[in-house]
Amino acid sequence: MSGAFSALRGQLVDAAARFAGGPDALSEILAGIVDDVDRALAEPLEIFPVCHHSPSSGLAMVRRLRAKQPKVIYLELCEDLRPLLDELRNCRLPVALQAFASETDGFPKDWSPLNVVAPITEASAEYQAIAYALDTPGVELVLVDRSTDHVFQWLPREPETPQSTVDDEETDLHGDAVGIEIGDLRPRFAELEEHLLHHGKVRHWSEWWDQYVEQPLVGADYEEYRQVMVLIGSLFRRLAPSRGDERLARDEDRERYMWTRMREHLAATGTDRADCLYVCGAFHAASRVAQFGSAEPAEAYEPSPRTATRWLYGLIPSSHGAIEAQFGLASGSVSIAGATWSRALTRYAVTPFQLDGQQGSRKRAKKALAAQPVVDPPTTDRLSGFLSGPPLLHGLDEEELLGWSVDIVRLARRNGYLASTADAIAVFETSILLAGMRNRRRPTPYDFQDAAVTCIEKDVVPGRRDVRRLCEILLGGDRIGQVGYDALPPLARDVYDRLAPLGLDLDRRTIQRALMNLDAEPELVPCSHLLWVLRRLLPRGAVRPIMGQRRLGQRSPQESWDLDIGRNQRAIIELGYEGVTVEQVLEQRLRKAVREPQATAAKALEAVEDALLYLDSRRFTDELGGRAVELLAAERTVDDAPEVLRRIRGLLAYYRTAEPALPHWCEEFVKVGYAHYCTLLPTAFVEDETPVRQVAAMLGFLFTLESLALSLGCDRAQLELAVRQSHPESPAKVALLWAARTQLGQLTIAELRERTDALLDNPLVVPAFPQYLSGFVQSLEPAPGLAGFVVEAMSKAFARLPDPVLLPWLPTLITTLKEQAGELVPVLVREAARTFPAGLAAVDAWTPPWERRTAPATHTAVALPVGGPAADLLAAHPAATDALAALLGLEPGWRAVTPAGAGPAGVNGAHGTTGTGAAEAQALLESHPETARALAALLSP
Structure with a gap:
């Protein structure tokens, strides 16, 4: 130990002995702190300790750079971020250096995407060193910290480790990135921080630091500043937990890494250590690793190789609020530090360094550096005076x-x-x-x-x-940085160029309105297309359509947009890490979405729809459609059946109107879906965990797409067998099964009505009747023709159910119609409007159609020519006539055909139905002769 700190060391040891009553750990800690300061200051390669975003560190850096004029600056920052520093002159601070990897190799999949940011502010010492090195000829800037790949290599292998969530909308500029600080200086011993806050009468650490360190050191000379910073770094280091502290182990590996890189550079270039400056956090300045110092250590350190992960680099906007949120600083602390920096520059007449072309900062006249560096005086003890004397107040x-x-x-x-x-x-x-x-x-x-x-x-x-x-x-505001055009990745520049015809200033951090008349200004059509793609890719609110829509087969002639590009610049920049154009990024995301393990057929159909809306590539759309077929065949549940039905209906309708024939994948999807849902139908009917909505959607797929499926070679017998094998127990599914059997012709409307009336007449079943009715409502999905029957059943329920059953059921009915059957409500409304009287005056005389009674019917004669094609057709296929008679409320009956002119049977010896309803049938045919004439024209030879 040098003699400069002997007196201070003795004072601290004596004080510790008197306080503790004898030698103990306290005296060892205090003595060790002085030893750490002595060791750091005695190192031939000058160590400059800093605190992150500290005005006092920035001022001391400016003073030291002008005095020393180093030729090499070693900076504690990830070594692979070095090419980004030259782009800082195209930005407005604060910004953050970023390394991004969307696809990982050698890391847990839960960590993807990997994201590292290192924010830079004008008041930080690291920016002053960067500006000096980049704008001073003959000065080399070397980043010596571990690479961004090692940042994640040295993290514990836990899925949630690299995530850092920021909830505040105004500070969500760093997102879930892992922050890299230069000069992280905060106690790692919770009890120590609590003790300092309590006795300092402050609420949080940022306030304690500003009161007891920042303000006293703003006007301190270099020697005092350096000694105090190393002292604080040593104190926090020695009081940090030593056992099981993974963070301390990582910091020591970083220190070994940095000293190894500096020695390698010194050996390769032959630079004199006296011409170098090592800028690092005060915590690292007090390092006690064996590799500390520029001299060759006793044991070498060999860092692990990088993984095969491909890293992408760029600059993103940052802000004071984002820095505070990500690094756990008090709200407003970085703004206060910026205000302190501005006042100190004026107070002490200091001219800071600033990169040529730097945006958004006050332009300062460059101060010429002295021709000869100032010779440093011998190291003297400045700590004793700092620790014993109070800070001086300034007159202003x-x-x-x-x-x-x-x-x-x-x-x-x-x-x-x-x-x-x-x-x-x-x-x-x-x-x-x-x-x-x-x-x-x-x-x-x-x-x-x-x-x-x-x-x-x-x-x-x-x-x-x-x-x-x-x-x-x-006191300074939440200053938000911006990346200049020249520093943007190719994709972001392409976005700015393609939106240029709108004539808007996209760098403004306010919402701007874009009005487009696409018919009158066809040159704006590409801008419209780009905005729709950006709406699909960017966070919500970045681009928001006010007027206009884009759906399958629909384009709006006029559109209005609210654009907030300036405040979402980071999101656009990160798109540049995934591709060269936004269309390429969207294609990659859609392909990834349908290939991930959690992909479903519904998601694949959604991807197909997005590809049709935003990408003009038939090959890619067919690829996504083929993947949808694979996913549907592999599914073992029917949870997404409603979504599948809705999307495939829309796609089929689009292709039928836009193209001459259906794509091959659509036909395969219908064929596979028909067989798939027929197979799962009996199980879905029985399983309690399968909701009625899903079963109704399966039946909707089978019935509404049945004609197409049969034309493609599917067998209807498979559906009939599936329905016959279904034996549900829940009332709603029972009602749904009855509706399905009615749709298949296995159950007539009259039989269905009898079963419903029997439920209402059974007092044991009445409490469960609303559940049956819920099933009938869902049955409108596969059988919309039952709308009249459903209206009838609901009317009977409202008329006959007792209040204790009816009233509790009404909220459930409303919820079901709103959440699960919203698209079915218009069908019910139209049928109810057709059934019920239109005016209030007609209600008293109105009789529900299902309550009208007709006289007992036997046979009704319908005049048809004896023989001929019509008579032969009806005789060969009597089912149609029987169904028509049933719809008319008649009981069908048949007699033998009488030859023409043989007798008075029927009318003109007709073959038909006879009975007391002849007049009604004759009146129906006379009032609607067009149908009979059209049928006769089709059947006439």
Whole structure:
């Protein structure tokens, strides 16, 4: 140990001995902290300790770079992110360096996609080092931290480990990315952090750091700054848990990695260590690994090789709020740090470094560097004075606080608060009072926030911003960065270029309205197509149609869109990691969606529909359709039957109107679906876990697509056998089975009506009748022709069910119609409108059709020519005539055919039905002669 810190070491050891009554672990920790400081400062390769987004670190960096003028800067940042740094000059800070991998090799599948971000702000020491190195000729910038691939290699193999969820809409710029900090400096011993917060009279760590470290070090010289930062890093390191701490083990591996990379670079280039600067977190500056230092260590370190994962790199917008949310900082702390940085630049007349062409920052005149570096004085003990003396107040603090108090009242009034000059005085005095209660010599921005909330905030917030948020805006705001056009990936630039005809500023962070008359301006049709694709790919709200729609076979001549491209730039950039154009990205996502293990036939049909709407590729659509056939044949449940039925109906209707013939995959889907659902039908009827809605959808598929299936070679006997093998027990499914048998002709309407009436007449079954009726409602899916019977059954239920049964059932009926049978309601409404009287006056004289009674019918004579094609047809196929007689309320009866002119039987010796209903039948034929004439014309030879 050098003699510079001997006195401080002795003081700390003596104090620990007096406090503990003898030598113990405390004295070892305090002595070890001093040893760590001495070791870091004695290293020939100068170590610059930093804290992430710290104004004091940024100011110290600017001063040191101008004094030392290093030729090589080693920076603690993932080494494979180095090419991105040159693109920072095309961006407006804050932005984040990003590494992205959608397909992984060597990592758990649950981690995909892999996403790493490293945010950069103007006030950070790392940005000052980057700007100096990139804009100063002859200076080399070397990133020495482990690669992004190693970031995930060294994480514990748990599925949820790499995820970091951000819920706030305004800060969701980093999403679920893993954040990489330069200079992460926070206690890893929970009890220590709690102790510091309690005795510092602060609420969170960001406030403690600003009060006790940041503000005192803003005006400190370089030696004092470096010693204090290494001291804090050593303290947190030595008090961190040492056993089973996976994070500490990873940090030590990082330190071995970084020192190994620096030694390799020194050996390869022959650079003098005195011309180098190593920028790392204060925690790493106090490292105790064997590989520490630029000298060759006793044991070498060989990092593991990278996996075969293909990484993509780019820049994404970041914000103060996103940084705070991802790294667990207090709300507004990064904004306050930015405000401190701006005030310190003015106060100490410091000119920071800034990349040429940097957007959004105040342009500063470049200050020429001195021709000769300043010779550093010998290291002296600056810690003793820092630890024993209080920080000095600056003369402008009171004036600054007064300005804050006036400005927050003005800002509050603009946002609907009834604030006045008295409130400004109250905020000023309360800030001073709170600082005194918390044992502070001057109010901090956090004291000012609390005072403003206390004096201005009332019981309600008049606008969308509360006073705390207004304070954050006043002290710096949630600055949001932006990536410049030249730094965008090819896909994002393509999007901007293709939307250029709209004439909008897509970089604006406000919602813009785009109006398109596609008939009058056909050049905007490609813009419309792109917007629909972006709506499919981007988060909700990025592009939102106000007028116009895109459906199968439908295109709108006029469209109106709300575009929020500026605030969703990150999402567009990340699309560039998946392809060159948005169409290629959509194709890849659709193909992946139908190939994943959880894919279903319904999802595949949805992918087919999306491909038809957004992609003009018959080959790709047929590929997705073929996959839908495979998935349907492999399914063992019918959970998605309603969705399958809805989508295949829509696709068939589209192809029948848009193309001359159905695609081959559609025919195969119908054939496979017919056989598949026939096979599963008996089991679905019996299983209690299969809802009625799903069974009705299966029957809907079988009945509504039956004609197409039979034309393709399917056997109707398979459906008849499946229905006969079905033996449900639940009332709803029993009713559904009856409807299916009626549709197949195995049960007549009269028999179905008799069974329904028997249910209503049975007092033991009456409580369960609503369940039967629910099944009849669902039966409209496969048998829409039963709408009249369903209306009849519902009318009888409302008329005859007792109130204890009827009233509890009504909410269930409404819920069923709304959630499960919404498309069936119009069918019921139309049938009810046809059945019931249209006016109130006709209700009294109205008799329901099912209650009308006709006289007993025997045979009714229908005049037909004896012999001839019509008579022969009816004689050969009497079923049609019997069905017609049943619909007319007559009982069919047949007699032998009388030769022409042989006798008076019937009319003209006709072959037909006879009985007392002859007049009614004759009147029906006379009132509607067109049908008989058309039939005679078709049957005449």
